Amino acid sequence: MKRIGLALVVLMLALSACVPAATPTPERIVETRVVERTVEKTVEVTKVIPTLTVIGPWAGAEMDQFLPVLKAAEEKLGVKIQYRIYRAEDLSQVLPPQFEAKQAPGDVIFMWEWWVRENKDHAVDLTDLWQKEANQFVLQPTTVDGRVYAVPYVLWVKPGFWYKKSFFQKHNLQPPTTWEEFLALLDKISAIPGIKKAIITGDGVGWPVGDIVEHFLITFGGPELQQNLIAGKVRFTDPQVRSIFAERLVPLLGKYFSDPVEWTQAIDLWWNEEYGLFFMGNWLTGMVKDPNDLGVFTLPGARGVVGGTDWAFIPKYSENVEAAKQLIAFMISKEGMEVRAKQGGKLASRKDISPDVYPPADRALAEALAKVEQPTVPDLDDAVGGDWQRLFWDQMKLLWVRPQALDSVLRQLDAKFPTK
Amino acid sequence: MRLHRVRWERIRRWGAFLAFTAPALALISLLIVLPAMQTVALSFTDKRGAFVGLRNFIEVLSDSDTLNLTGFPPGPPPWGSLVHNAVWILLHLPLTVGLGLILAVLLERARGATFLKSVIFLGMVTPMIVGGVIIRFLFDENAGVVTAIMRAVGLTALGRSWTAYPETALPALILGSVWLWAGFSMILYSAGLATIPRDYYEAAAVDGAGPLQQFWYITVPSLRPVTMVIVAMTILWELKIFDIVYTATLGGPGGATMVLALQMYFYAFRALEFPRAAAVATMLSLFTLIVGLWFVRTLRSSE
Numbered sequence: 035m036k037r038i039g040l041a042l043v044v045l046m047l048a049l050s051a052c053v054p055a056a057t058p059t060p061e062r063i064v065e066t067r068v069v070e071r072t073v074e075k076t077v078e079v080t081k082v083i084p085t086l087t088v089i090g091p092w093a094g095a096e097m098d099q100f101l102p103v104l105k106a107a108e109e110k111l112g113v114k115i116q117y118r119i120y121r122a123e124d125l126s127q128v129l130p131p132q133f134e135a136k137q138a139p140g141d142v143i144f145m146w147e148w149w150v151r152e153n154k155d156h157a158v159d160l161t162d163l164w165q166k167e168a169n170q171f172v173l174q175p176t177t178v179d180g181r182v183y184a185v186p187y188v189l190w191v192k193p194g195f196w197y198k199k200s201f202f203q204k205h206n207l208q209p210p211t212t213w214e215e216f217l218a219l220l221d222k223i224s225a226i227p228g229i230k231k232a233i234i235t236g237d238g239v240g241w242p243v244g245d246i247v248e249h250f251l252i253t254f255g256g257p258e259l260q261q262n263l264i265a266g267k268v269r270f271t272d273p274q275v276r277s278i279f280a281e282r283l284v285p286l287l288g289k290y291f292s293d294p295v296e297w298t299q300a301i302d303l304w305w306n307e308e309y310g311l312f313f314m315g316n317w318l319t320g321m322v323k324d325p326n327d328l329g330v331f332t333l334p335g336a337r338g339v340v341g342g343t344d345w346a347f348i349p350k351y352s353e354n355v356e357a358a359k360q361l362i363a364f365m366i367s368k369e370g371m372e373v374r375a376k377q378g379g380k381l382a383s384r385k386d387i388s389p390d391v392y393p394p395a396d397r398a399l400a401e402a403l404a405k406v407e408q409p410t411v412p413d414l415d416d417a418v419g420g421d422w423q424r425l426f427w428d429q430m431k432l433l434w435v436r437p438q439a440l441d442s443v444l445r446q447l448d449a450k451f452p453t454k
Numbered sequence: 455m456r457l458h459r460v461r462w463e464r465i466r467r468w469g470a471f472l473a474f475t476a477p478a479l480a481l482i483s484l485l486i487v488l489p490a491m492q493t494v495a496l497s498f499t500d501k502r503g504a505f506v507g508l509r510n511f512i513e514v515l516s517d518s519d520t521l522n523l524t525g526f527p528p529g530p531p532p533w534g535s536l537v538h539n540a541v542w543i544l545l546h547l548p549l550t551v552g553l554g555l556i557l558a559v560l561l562e563r564a565r566g567a568t569f570l571k572s573v574i575f576l577g578m579v580t581p582m583i584v585g586g587v588i589i590r591f592l593f594d595e596n597a598g599v600v601t602a603i604m605r606a607v608g609l610t611a612l613g614r615s616w617t618a619y620p621e622t623a624l625p626a627l628i629l630g631s632v633w634l635w636a637g638f639s640m641i642l643y644s645a646g647l648a649t650i651p652r653d654y655y656e657a658a659a660v661d662g663a664g665p666l667q668q669f670w671y672i673t674v675p676s677l678r679p680v681t682m683v684i685v686a687m688t689i690l691w692e693l694k695i696f697d698i699v700y701t702a703t704l705g706g707p708g709g710a711t712m713v714l715a716l717q718m719y720f721y722a723f724r725a726l727e728f729p730r731a732a733a734v735a736t737m738l739s740l741f742t743l744i745v746g747l748w749f750v751r752t753l754r755s756s757e
Contacts, residue, residue, distance in 0.1 A: 126723070126724070127719075127723040127724075130723070237618075239704055240704070240706070293595060293614055293615050293618045293619075294615070294618050295594075295595070295596060295615070296590075296594070299594075299596065299597065303596060420724060420725060420726075421720055421721075421724035421725035423724075424704070424720065424724055427706075428704070428705065428706040428707060428708060428709065429708060431618070431706050431707040431708070432620065432706065432707040432708025432710075434618075434707075435618050435619050435620070435707060436619075436620065436708070439708070443708075
């Protein structure tokens with residue numbers, strides 16, 4: 035008898051765990067409506083406040099910069115918003131089976147542009163939403179057959195090599211204006227006592243290493259070379275591409291670049307002046323103790339820098355499509371964009387945002403980028419996408435520690451490049 | 455009448471057996487057997503579902519990510535996921551079995567054995583995803599304990615990040631996984647040691663056998679069934695190793711730590727090549743089936 039009772043309790047517990055999560059508790063609101071001129075009636079109305087889930091790649095300091103936007107949206111739109119962190123490379127595996135099951139883990143999701151394009155059948159059409167703001171943006175939305183499926187949010191750029199102004203002042207260093215000055219700077223930094231290597235190489239899954247490579251390709255081959263590589267019109271074994279690797283990048287690898295180190299760890303090591311330079315995106319301004327001490331320079335002669343955005347889309351299977359549309363509309367509005375710009379770490383993708391809105395470090399970056407011919411060259415691996423992106427990152431990590439493998443690395447990149 | 459009763463008894467027994475096992479069998483069929491059969495079927499088709507025979511298997515085996523024997527040996531990885539899994543088994547298995555046995559013997563009657571065994575067993579209860587991150591930092595140039603020890607003893611070549619170099623990335627993962635898995639073999643051997651009658655050791659001592667002889671001629675043969683279980687379970691675990699590699703190196707650098715399960719994952723969810731992923735899954739299942747059959751056969755013959 036005891037055993038039967040125990041079994042029943044266990045069964046009930048197990049069944050209770052299968053019960054779906056509670057839906058948002060309706061909030062009872064009392065409204066007074068004038069039904070007739072002389073009669074007022076008090077009516078109780080049940081209003082459900084939707085809870086939206088926003089999924090983005092930002093964690094730590096970057097997340098802290100994004101949350102004020104969601105808070106402002108909650109106040110403006112009268113919704114509740116919860117934020118979840120998911121890297122795009124993980125979402126690219128999680129989303130397909132969920133979409134097949136007509137489910138979505140979030141209402142607004144930030145993903146790669148190429149991925150949204152390939153999965154447009156699962157995305158809500160945002161053409162009407164975009165058309166109201168189209169003229170204000172420096173970037174184009176994700177469109178397929180003239181319909182918009184994802185909109186650009188704030189801009190990130192990978193402007194070049196960051197340094198601490200105080201470190202440069204202490205050691206009487208200057209940002210370089212020519213390639214020879216760049217090499218001389220690396221030598222000077224390497225000779226400073228306590229410095230392990232002139233440049234610390236951030237790593238993770240491999241994208242920071244890929245970013246450095248792309249900066250070299252754009253500087254010495256121009257933005258058009260990057261575009262041609264993305265389109266598959268130029269191969270990696272092309273003599274021009276190979277010479278950029280062989281003559282500009284590879285000779286620096288063992289001598290001036292550190293081994294790949296987890297990039298968040300690299301920030302600390304570089305800030306502690308164990309290394310002199312650090313190549314990273316502009317979100318770095320929100321991740322250091324004193325952003326006003328930051329300086330950045332592109333490789334001399336660079337006519338463009340990689341810049342892009344995170345693309346926001348709404349899955350068709352969201353239970354709050356209309357509320358999600360309102361949220362996106364707010365985020366890309368002037369008001370919403372200003373809230374984000376004030377936090378630093380990203381630049382507005384709208385043209386009508388005044389530089390005065392930014393914190394000082396980001397303002398200086400925005401002004402410097404105004405002088406660059408093309409501040410939004412597409413990111414190579416993000417644009418090509420698929421499994422080739424992972425391969426590119428992996429091969430660049432290999433090249434960093436085994437520069438003599440250059441030719442086999444370039445052949446691998448060509449061999450696995452997706453055929454269109 | 456008697457025959458009728460016997461038949462009815464047999465039906466009643468089978469009926470009871472089926473009644474109790476049917477739900478579990480139904481779930482297993484639905485959730486394991488059917489998807490497995492579908493996967494095998496998928497491995498013989500192309501993306502549109504047309505039958506292509508062994509083409510997917512040939513393409514997978516021809517891929518340098520699976521088999522890359524240029525320079526093997528003595529050249530460093532990448533050698534391909536098939537070889538990496540084989541190397542993993544060749545290195546990890548004897549280390550884990552041997553270390554587990556030695557720890558079990560040493561801690562059999564040691565003071566604080568329970569506490570020490572619990573500490574060693576922590577590796578088993580640590581999620582492998584976490585284990586992979588730990589391994590990455592254990593062998594990190596700046597933060598790693600292992601690299602710090604290497605520099606302290608003068609081995610500066612091994613004082614750099616192991617997971618950044620193709621020569622040392624795979625050994626780093628294998629050594630880290632020995633740490634994670636040794637607790638399993640230690641606990642099983644500890645249980646096995648407790649079943650060996652003390653009389654054997656006393657009789658051997660009377661006959662003049664020393665500790666090493668007792669270990670070799672009594673302990674090791676007596677633990678044979680336990681060893682078989684540990685070997686089988688460890689090989690199966692090594693064949694499907696995924697989470698440690700995913701978090702520690704993502705199969706790199708340059709594919710130097712690619713393993714079959716991770717390769718299957720990339721085929722399916724990065725390249726969206728589901729038939730090829732199914733081919734890898736089928737090959738993996740075949741290898742695990744071979745190990746399982748060997749285990750059952752050896753168990754039966756020892757009985």
